[in-house]
Amino acid sequence: MSFDERVLIEHVMRQRWYGAKSRGVAHAQLLDSVVVSNAEPQLALALVEMRYDTGAHDLYQLLYALRGDELDIDDDVGLARELVRALRAGATLPGVEGTVEFHSVAGFAGLDRDPAEVRWIGAEQSNTSVVLDEDSILKVFRRLEPGVNPELEVLGFLTEHGFANSPALGGWYAYTGGLFVATLGILQTFVRDGLDGWELALDEIAAAPDRFLSRLHRLGEVTGEMHNVLASDASDPAFAVETPSVETLGLLTATVDEEVERAFLELSDDDEALAPIAGRGEDVREQLRLLSHGGPAGKVIRTHGDYHLGQTMWAGDDWVILDFEGEPLRTFAERRRKRSPLRDVAGMLRSFAYAASAASFLPGAESAEEWEARARGQFLDGYFGTVDPSLLPTGSAAAERLLSVFELEKAVYELRYELDNRPDWVRIPVAGILRLMEQPAAAP
């Protein structure tokens, strides 16, 4: 099988999961391909390198069907079935340069039969997914990084250690070749009839704000429980709780400070949404310095890594936490880094600010700000009541200061993202940064 380079480049660049839309592509190269089914049509997966004109490159996984001479580089239902079959069989399929190995987790319910119903669902930033019989879901990673995908590690760990509020890991397939090793796809439980946490927030804030607040209290508890489980196995070096080295807080602060400086450097002077923070970059950095004069930073553990309402589902009677991949634009090395669990908490709190801003409140009811304050209170109450306090900095004041550092990091990231992508949303991170600047930062 050979590809026309132009066809390949154009196809990959059209995809939602293609991450480098603004970069000039110099070359595309087929690195390896593995035939999954040799019947007509031939079904296969391909590993492709996209090389940019600055010399950097990325790796992608393509799925394709070959009907006679006609190449169909699209998500194919038949191909999904074949991948599941290979998972069930624990197959090892040869490519040219390496092999693809399929693994299943013993006892996983979705793998006891060929799926009757298969449907591809919407693409995400770096992957596409296919739902099987409405009870399991195969996530196919499209942009690849060498090494073990954190989602495989974390989901496997949570499944093994009995965390009830995440999907169970059912299997995975991975490439091992001379060029690299990479996780290609993960099978897990599909949350049937789950309501996306973000959608639920928007619905219930308008219709039943108090009910949603009690759900957030529960989400705080589930989050605390998730961190307790992630911190529960000292024998696994990838998950063992660690005491951060003395400069951990300094490294974090320096990183956030650089991001603040860069973000404010790029701010335009005449954007009205930016007016409340315009010219106040130095104040933000000063506040950051005050916040980071804390005591010991607690412990560092493996975390969710990209935690917000959109990564949760309300599944009838409780929350389910999804998507343990971490932030897709960061390297595996960064995503796998152990961090304070408060970084996840900060991500979720920022998500409440977005929900408050996007939802419509009943006339005469509380304001968005008031709702956000109550949402934070509920969530944090549930969280601090559940999480093992030894994972956090000693004392609530120290914990809150560290939490604020992470919130600031997140809000500054949002500011740059929204300026580039959704200028109408800029006021949300602006309000968040303003709130963090106005709160007292000095140690009591």
Add this chain to the structure above:
Amino acid sequence: MPHRWFEREPLWFKRAVFYEIHIRGFFDGNADGAGDFRGLIEKLDYLQWLGVDCVWLLPMYPSPLRDGGYDISDFLSIHQDYGTVADFTEFVEQAHQRGIRVIADLVMNHTSSEHPWFQESRANRNGPKADWYVWSDTDEPYRDARVIFVDSEPSNWSFDAVRGQYYWHRFFHHQPDLNYENPEVQEAMLDVLRFWLDLGIDGFRLDAVPYLYEEDGSNCENLPRTHEYLKRVRAEVDAHYPDRVLLAEANQWPEDVVAYLGDAESGDECHMAFHFPLMPRMFVAVRREDAAPLYEILERTPAIPENAQWGLFLRNHDELTLEMVTDEERDYMYDEYAKDPRMRINLGIRRRLAPLLDNGRDEIELMHAILFSLPGSPVLYYGDEIGMGDNVYLGDRDGVRTPMQWTSDRNGGFSHADWAQLYLQPLMDPVYGYQAVNVEAQLRTPTSLLRWIARFIALRKEHPVFGLGSYEPLRSDNSRIFAHIRRWEEDVILCVHNVARSAQAVQLDLSAHAGMVPEEMFGRTRFPAVGELPYLLTLAPRGFFWFQLRRADP
């Protein structure tokens, strides 16, 4: 089985930033007064934050430490002060997980006189190891070989009373040279390499490679058979250990060093070699306020194979070596940089970067800018990123090997041991002492040298052109300006450096780039487009600009 966290990338070293670590001096993980592998693991987050791609470890093997560990008494183990082989493999795995590779020093030329091989060789003239070292009844052979450690060694031969013969040593008398004429020695050294490669190490910095073989009538350096053996080592690595790197320490002129990179087409010897003569000329250039020495040495630097790379550095664990300069240049360097005779050792200056530059922040930044702009991979020396000082009152080269200064706490945050237990006391003087110069304080200070260097490393790594691109000197009428163009694929970078203490203006002929818009790379400020006329730039004292030349927006 250790995971593989890297994509296959045989040329990774061409884009890497290296960081040289003295294990003893980095961080003490077990409170015994000396740094160790457990301590190194604790500091990996720092190295990841700094942006280091590859750590180079000074010798880590058992040794009587009469030459900073370059006197190895067991090639297949770890010095007890540093931990165990298991600690080492854990360190490598942890580093790999953070995207950091690890290479280590290896001395092929000689062993410690305490190595069991030498003990066996001296004890029995007819034993199996009798021929593993270079023995002679007289001290006559190889007369034309110079003595390297002129301050301490009168001759390359020393008499061994046990065996009743002279033995050959190019360095200290307690470091007998191995006899590479002997096929068993050749094999034994390959076994040493395999042992560490199997444990996951990413390569070696091969110490003192020019001296493996001796021949009468030659200066016993860079002999053809030495190259033959190194080619054999490379073939072994290529065949069984992909993506590893051999970095040659050959303190020679570039035209001789190039031979260590092998065939001009296939590059079949070492992957990298240090560019020694460049470094003193950088110091000469800023002191004389004249860019000519830089243009000249780069002009004199021959092309290297496509798959090879220069290792570039400002300072390292040894003296600032002045072997590769003329006598006149050496006198100049001594006068300017080592007024106190205590600062001199052998043919060099034993000082760290910051004191050499009188702690001038502009000078330190300028030197890094020039270093980072040149074709090659920069090698940073631990502590120089915070501007650590030296202690010229310590013996040998210990003055530049004092403990890393992490905090302003006890022992500079280097160790929880008692002050008196430390292998060397950290610096305490008011300018460079750990109270004034430490990682913790500089992390907190946005304008610190450390923060600047981290930002600079990040910038360099965004542009593979610095590791992979061509170098085109750009001469001008102003002799105080060092300017050049780097180009790789579509990325074109213009680097302009002012080596003078005063502000300078320069007119550069950029007509080949007419229509392009220079964008300053730190602040992303756009400068006026390049036209057909000379391009005028003004630079602050010791200032520099790096521009990306971009096509004008349509």
